[in-house]
Amino acid sequence: MTERRPFLVETFSLQDLANAVYTNKVYLSKTINRYSGKNFRQYVNYYRVMYAMELYRENMGLRISELTQLSGFRSTTVFLRSFKFVMGEQPSHWCSRVRKKYGRKR
Numbered sequence: 001m002t003e004r005r006p007f008l009v010e011t012f013s014l015q016d017l018a019n020a021v022y023t024n025k026v027y028l029s030k031t032i033n034r035y036s037g038k039n040f041r042q043y044v045n046y047y048r049v050m051y052a053m054e055l056y057r058e059n060m061g062l063r064i065s066e067l068t069q070l071s072g073f074r075s076t077t078v079f080l081r082s083f084k085f086v087m088g089e090q091p092s093h094w095c096s097r098v099r100k101k102y103g104r105k106r
Contacts, residue, residue, distance in 0.1 A: 007047045008072040014040045045082035048072045052079070053087075053094070060099055064091055 018025040032043050052071035068079040083091040
């Protein structure tokens, strides 16, 4: 996931990942659930959120809508909900804290 970043494709599915690792999707789904404590969607969205945060740290001029698109989310609503689920805060609050920490403003 971190090397090839298949999660950046909006249509990335459990079947796609199963094909990539040469297994069936039922086994893969159970494995993801067991070891990550997340379902497949939560697992993929976690990587997307982490990637969006990485992008923002590199370019603090990016808007939420741009982060959404660049990190593989289909919609801003899903991005906002996933970010809050993963980080416990809205992306706008997180972005503001990062800008303050590094002394940069948009």
